[in-house]
Amino acid sequence: MVEQVSNVTHKYLRPKKTFPNVWCPGCGIGIAMGALIRAIDSLNFNKDDVSVVSGIGCTARIPVYLDFNTLHTTHGRAIAFATGVKLANPKLHVIVISGDGDLLAIGGNHFIHAARRNIDITCILVNNYIYGMTGGQYSPTTPFAKNASTAPYGMIEQSFDPSDLAKSSGATYVARGTVYHASQLSRLISQAISHNGFSFVEVISNCHTQYGRLNREGSAVKMIQWQKEYAVPASAAARMTREELEGKFVTGKLHEVFRPEYVSEYQKIIDKFNEEEEENRQLQES
Amino acid sequence: MAEVETKRKKSFYKENVPLLMQGNEACALGALAAGCRFFAGYPITPSTEIAEILSRLLPRVGGKFIQMEDEIASIAAIIGASIAGAKAMTSTSGPGYSLMQENLGYAYMAEVPCVIVNVMRGGPSTGLPTKVAQGDVMQSKWGTHGDYFPIVIVPSSVKECFDYTVKAFSLSEEYRIPVTVLSDEVLGHMREIVKLPSQEELNIVTVPKPYEPPEWYKHFEITPDFRSPMASFGEGYRFHLTGLTHDEYGFPTASKTEIVRKLEKLRLKTMRHLDELTDVRVEMMDDAHIMIFAYGSTARAARQAIRMARKRRFKVGLIQPRIIWPFPDQIVREYLERVDLVIVPELNQGQIIREVKRLRYRHVKIIGLNRFDGELITPQQILDKLKEERH
Structure with missing residues (x-):
């Protein structure tokens, strides 16, 4: 089993220079990366047709290890870069993977507008509730009353629910998974990539080095076990009351609708001009 | 395909006949003539006409236009498009140019060709949106953080707005560098009689594609003249791009030798070609x-x-x-x-x-x-x- 998984993973990794990776031992980001690789493998894409784009942060270091067309951009701007990549070459499967600080704080504006546009990009947000790389500052998803290095007396801001935000901004596919439920996660990611439109997957992960330490949540294992205990599958959640769901989070596919996709709509305009041109040409010839 | 494009272009691109046009219009037509097929922008006076014209004309030649949520996203999108193989441009004015500075630095570092037209207006801050100034000359040289050596063009007539937008694309491709065109409010809105050159008269340079197989390809190869071929996403080369200081393959590096080689390359690729980059x-x-x-x-x-x-x-x-x-x-x-x-x-x-x-x-x-x-x-x-x- 391990051998099988590792065979798939190694097919998509860059052996040259990039390893060892930058993540702390026990970090969930590696699991998220593995899930992404298995999702792409299950879709049988040609490696040349996949582009992975990220911003800045721990999660944003994923692309350098992957043997695709990879783009590590500036802080918060991954989705804006990805928009250009997708429009200029629509045959590419464009996947943005980044963290909660990158996509929702500095990159929040690009996030909601890409969702509103419904451009065919898959956006994976690895949510560890904190800025890991810079040392544990609070992020837009840090829960109320939790500690961070810049919230030494507890977080007094309210937090974003990334999946709710994506849905209300117009994303046409929204799902939530965890790094504990790794095989479900790769299924959700592959569904998201197959979806035509802006698709969003929130991945609940652990940062025991910063968030766990500052909030006394224990080791990586303990934090990942928390995900197992507090995750409620979407099907079960539908039968539960609001009170029963308090403090828990729902996993699985949360939302899927079909609306006109931006790149295809743009192509229709181009095709219309092409047809007109063709008609004119035939008229002139006859 | 090229033939169809040229033919279609003729409906709005009339060669060698006197035309009355604005500087901003000339910039837009210059971009199309140079092969620009992607534009991302955000409305701002006095540059907006460039975006409006290209939103109308780009789909007619198979190109794409997108109005982004701000100027930061605009320059990000053109860099992305350029990496995916389209000649790309944005246009803006003072405040928008300030917002673009960080990603402009990314384009210098990642050696991505693209063109930014800054139609200068009075500043600082919101300043004089509808009035002329030349206050961004030093910003165009020193605007983004770090150590880099930009190419910046300043046209002075409507015809030059056309010619030098074409030239901006050529230089940006040749040196794999973002090129800024500093127009200004008067040039942008002034109308003059212009005769547009035929496609044959234009000297259009496109960065060459690599000839070696993917496993040999170095996206940031340091060649003797510091200009290197460029593959695009989706062509089988699967390279990595980052704003981190990187080696010739594009992978982040902390090696002192590699850092120095990279930064020297950024200097030498313009400063070794001063003869070609002098236009007085x-x-x-x-x-x-x-x-x-x-x-x-x-x-x-x-x-x-x-x-x-x-x-x-x-x-x-x-x-x-x-x-x-x-x-x-x-x-x-x-x-x-x-x-x-x-x-x-x-x-x-x-x-x-x-x-x-x-x-x-x-x-x-x-x-x-x-x-x-x-x-x-x-x-x-x-x-x-x-x-x-x-x-």
Whole structure:
């Protein structure tokens, strides 16, 4: 089993220079990366047709290890870069993977507008509730009353629910998974990539080095076990009351609708001009 | 396909007939003629016409236009599009150009060709949105953080807006560098008669594709002349791009040798080609004792002023750089040795004059003529300044 998984993973990794990776031992980001690789493998894409784009942060270091067309951009701007990549070459499967600080704080504006546009990009947000790389500052998803290095007396801001935000901004596919439920996660990611439109997957992960330490949540294992205990599958959640769901989070596919996709709509305009041109040409010839 | 595109273009691109058009329109048509097939922008006075025109024309030639949520996203999108193989451009003005600075730095670091048209208006901050200024000259050189050597173009007529947008694309491809075109409010909105050249007359450069197989390919190869071929996403080369200091493959590096090699390359790829990157118009300088050093719309007033001054027997000539960065040191130095007075008219409180003073030769007197009330410097003002100096 391990051998099988590792065979798939190694097919998509860059052996040259990039390893060892930058993540702390026990970090969930590696699991998220593995899930992404298995999702792409299950879709049988040609490696040349996949582009992975990220911003800045721990999660944003994923692309350098992957043997695709990879783009590590500036802080918060991954989705804006990805928009250009997708429009200029629509045959590419464009996947943005980044963290909660990158996509929702500095990159929040690009996030909601890409969702509103419904451009065919898959956006994976690895949510560890904190800025890991810079040392544990609070992020837009840090829960109320939790500690961070810049919230030494507890977080007094309210937090974003990334999946709710994506849905209300117009994303046409929204799902939530965890790094504990790794095989479900790769299924959700592959569904998201197959979806035509802006698709969003929130991945609940652990940062025991910063968030766990500052909030006394224990080791990586303990934090990942928390995900197992507090995750409620979407099907079960539908039968539960609001009170029963308090403090828990729902996993699985949360939302899927079909609306006109931006790149295809743009192509229709181009095709219309092409047809007109063709008609004119035939008229002139006859 | 190319044939179809050319044919279709003719409906709005009329060659060799006199056309009345705006500077902004000329920029847009220049971009199309140069092969620009992607534009991302955000509305801002006085550059908006460029976006409006391209939103109408780009889909007709199979290109794409997108209005992004802000200027930061606009430049990000054009960089992304360029990496995916499209010639790409954005246009903006002062505040938007400030917002673009970080990603402009990314394009220098990741060596991504793209063109940014900044139609200058009064600043700082919101300043004078509908009035002319030349306050962004130093920002275009030093705007983003870190150590880099930009190419910046300053046209001075509607025809030059066309020609130098085409040139901006060629230079950006040749050197794999973002190129800024500094237009201004007057140039952007002024209408002049222009004859557009035929496609054959245009000297369009496109960065060559790599010839080696993917496993040999280095996206950031350091070649003897520091210009290297470029593959795009989706062509089988699967390279990595990052704003982190990287090695020749594009992977982040902490090796001292590799850091130095990378940063030196960024300098040398422009500074080793100063001859090709010098574009200066020299007028009536043969016997001149007085030099007017002027650029952009100010150069128009200066051109008129030297004619008026010549009638009054002043031996005066004009040096007008059309590529302002890298600064044309050699040619300016050459003429500084022959004159005893230099006047530098600028629509700011004295920016490019610092560069001229840096090259000062012996006792040459270098004085500025500055206007920053939102109006142009007039030829009479330049003439008056000259008379004042020469009594």
